[in-house]
Amino acid sequence: MKNSTTREQTINNIRQTPDIDILIIGGGVNGIGVFRDLAINGVHVLLAEKADFCSGASAASSHMAHGGIRYLENSEFRLVREAVKERNRLLVNAPHYVKPLPTTIPMFKAFSGLFNAPLKFMRLLDKPSERGALIIKMGLMMYDAYTGSERTVPRHDFKSRQSSLAAYPLLNPDIIATATYFDGAILQPERLCVEMILDAEAANPRARALNYLAVSGGETDTVRLTDQVSGESIAVRPKLVVNAAGPWIDFTNDALGRRSRFIGGTKGSHLVLNHPQLREAIGENEFFFENKDGRIVLIFPWFDRVLIGTSDLKIDHPDDVRCTEEEVDYFIGMLSKVFPSIKVTREHIVFRFSGVRPLPTQDAATTGQISRDHSIRVIEADGERPFATLSLVGGKWTSFRAFAEQVTDEALARLGATRTRSTRDLPIGGGDQYPATAKAQRDWVNAITAESTLTPSRIQTLFERYGSRAKLIAATCAANDDQPLTHRADYSTAEIRFLIQLEKIVYLDDLILRRTLIGMLGELTLPLLQELCAILAAANGWDDARRQAEEDRTLALLAERHQVIF
Ligand SMILES: Cc1cc2nc3c(=O)[nH]c(=O)nc-3n(C[C@H](O)[C@H](O)[C@H](O)COP(=O)(O)OP(=O)(O)OC[C@H]3O[C@@H](n4cnc5c(N)ncnc54)[C@H](O)[C@@H]3O)c2cc1C
Structure with a gap:
């Protein structure tokens, strides 16, 4: 089980092809919505997210x-x-x-x-x-x-x-x-976001999204990206920038030398x-x-x-x-x-x-009376900056797709390209070919069980957790060394490795707060956190000191941001 493209390969690839059509800043639901729409329309697009995907406003919704x-x-x-x-x-x-x-x-x-x-x-x-x-x-x-x-x-x-x-x-x-x-x-906004990214990348090899990559500045036609893991810088030259940095839109425009005061x-x-x-x-x-x-x-x-x-x-x-x-x-x-x-x-x-x-x-x-509607605020190209910037102000999680469609139409027009596909009826991730009725769901679970070595109840759990994506995860679990977790038997080691290697996990909090609901539902215990950290460490080849540092960092983050203290 190995991710087809590792983080290092993606960074090398960005270095080798710095000329891109569109740079999207921010991997909340709005940036990801635009990324998916541009990707299925064949655009050469890069999404840079300074933290993890869906970790800003998009992770804080009701x-x-x-x-x-x-x-x-x-x-x-x-x-x-x-x-x-x-x-x-x-x-x-x-x-x-x-x-x-x-x-x-x-x-x-x-x-x-x-x-x-x-x-x-x-x-x-x-x-x-x-x-x-x-x-x-x-x-x-x-x-x-x-x-x-x-x-x-x-x-x-x-x-x-x-x-x-x-x-x-x-x-x-x-x-x-x-x-x-x-x-x-x-129910799981964070997983919907990562699934949209994976769908988009599968549809278009020239569409890449990377977390822990911050837009930190730039000069004339270049935008500087800083890898938050290694600290290294990469320069890209976009024809157009989509600023989807949510509450940080003005800070990001300022960093690009394009002062704005759009957000309150x-x-x-x-x-x-x-x-x-x-x-x-x-x-x-x-x-x-x-x-x-x-x-x-x-x-x-x-x-x-x-x-x-x-x-x-x-x-x-x-x-x-x-x-x-x-x-x-x-x-x-x-x-x-x-x-x-x-x-x-x-x-x-x-x-x-x-x-x-x-x-x-x-x-x-x-x-309560401030408008919840969305709008695109344009800063046109000028002598200092040869690319225009579209800033995505406002909007609701619910209507991200419609907002993304509006932004994509504007972006395609500016690139002189035409729309070939729409996201209106496009399923997301494990929603693809999802059995709608209770009977169809039973049949689905039975059919996957028949071709798997996993038990029906395990397939049922995976189905409830990942929708139709459970088929791929079940096959991966069956084909690899797999054991129930010691401290949470309804999750398994191969399932966690699948998420780590195929869903762009960099840090432990990506796994416990966004690829699974273990942290947000308050189901975490210290032994479980340590067990998950050990799997992440093994997958990444970390030594003991690095593993311990990650455990400590995650515990500090949980205590400080979420008042979860063990
Ligand atoms: C408390 C609350 C409740 C809500 N409830 C609902 C609800 O129930 N239903 C509903 O439909 N909507 C709801 N919303 C609204 C909805 O969640 C937001 O409007 C939406 O998620 C905004 O998404 P976004 O992508 O624009 O911003 P964000 O999700 O914040 O994404 C912006 C991203 O940009 C990144 N970024 C910032 N600076 C940089 C940089 N320099 N380089 C790279 N990346 C950068 C950030 O890390 C962040 O991940 C709620 C919002 C909140 C806060």
Whole structure:
């Protein structure tokens, strides 16, 4: 089992062919979306990501594939319509990681918001307020209309107080009703990103994406890239630059000598709770509502954990944002409003994460009113810089594909090339040939089991973890020396080696936080971390000192960024 192209080979290849069509800066979902679209259209493109893929804003989302019903109130009709369509596409193109998500709004008032909304549409009212049942009903009817005839998800449904309490007995008895509508849950955003990169590289040998490669500056027609592993520099000469550095867009433009002030990011944090009683109380529903000051609260079923969030706070610098103790207090306080009899404490928190929304600079009275729509900001070529830069401002995880399509069309036009393929119906990774129904899934697992030495339950686990990509992973496990991990028997040594060698893993945190969910779901133990580090060390030929240093670095990162302490 060996990666066809190693990191060193890719770096050599970049050195040997410095003249490229397009350089994409940033491997979040927006940069990766553009990379995939350009790749399938035959463009010579390089994506450079300074850290790991999907480790910035794209790793900090609330995991919702949604139209954003509350943006209707900010008159963002275009955005909501587009995002609903993209949500539907994700449910079809990435069914292994994006699943329908029933979303329930608990309501405490009948009327509030009804008279505010028209004022907000006309931009006359800046103060948010808690939504009442009537305004929610109006919004949900519009939302259903946007789903249109596609019907990837059912229409919304209102429940009386009595039926709501029968369905969710621990819900606050002060409610007057609940409304349930459907969105999508993006269960593994980090894996979707890496799978798109692998798909793109498989489709086009002139498309390369490298993590831990930072854009650090440049002179006239060259851009300087710095390998964050070796510290070495490489120069490339692009015809066009796509700046998809998210919250770091302005810093990156500045480094290229193209000063911009496009981004006014806001921080959002989340907690992952191990709380079986709360998990049971919400069932497979997300609870989603807005509190009096307009802040969104979500209580989201995530495997056997509960994800809660989120905040929306203006920040000065996107580096080093952390979930603070004040945010934790706020989240716990909001939970007690919805499920007052359930006791949640800091003991239940197994993971915390924060990120910065790359929103446009805007003078809104509240952060919730800053537009969530996306736009391309162009800095044209000039005497100092012979290439134009397209900066990707704003956007939602859900609508990355539509944004990427818009950027790709602009980029192709600038290169004088024409689009030959679309990503609209293009499956992602293990979503390709994914069996849709429960029966088709059973047949799929049986068929793979019949041609494998692995047990049906092992194939089932791999299928749930990787979708149809499980076929390749099962074959690799069967063909190689493979053992269950000592400290986590549902993972195996060959499976982990597969991820390390074929999914661009450089550091241990890439493996535990982004190629698997072990870290984010709070399933890590110190012995398991050491076992995984030993497999990584063996795959990379590290000596004991290097292995120990990596273990220490990862432990420090988990403690400092995610407050996970062993
Ligand atoms: C708290 C929160 C909740 C959200 N919830 C949702 C949700 O539920 N649903 C939804 O649809 N959207 C949601 N979003 C929005 C969505 O996640 C973001 O809009 C989207 O992920 C932005 O992606 P991006 O690729 O533009 O930025 P990023 O993911 O931040 O990617 C930018 C990348 O550029 C890299 N980079 C920076 N500088 C350089 C350099 N010099 N050289 C190389 N690389 C560089 C960074 O390391 C980073 O990986 C949420 C966002 C946040 C923060």
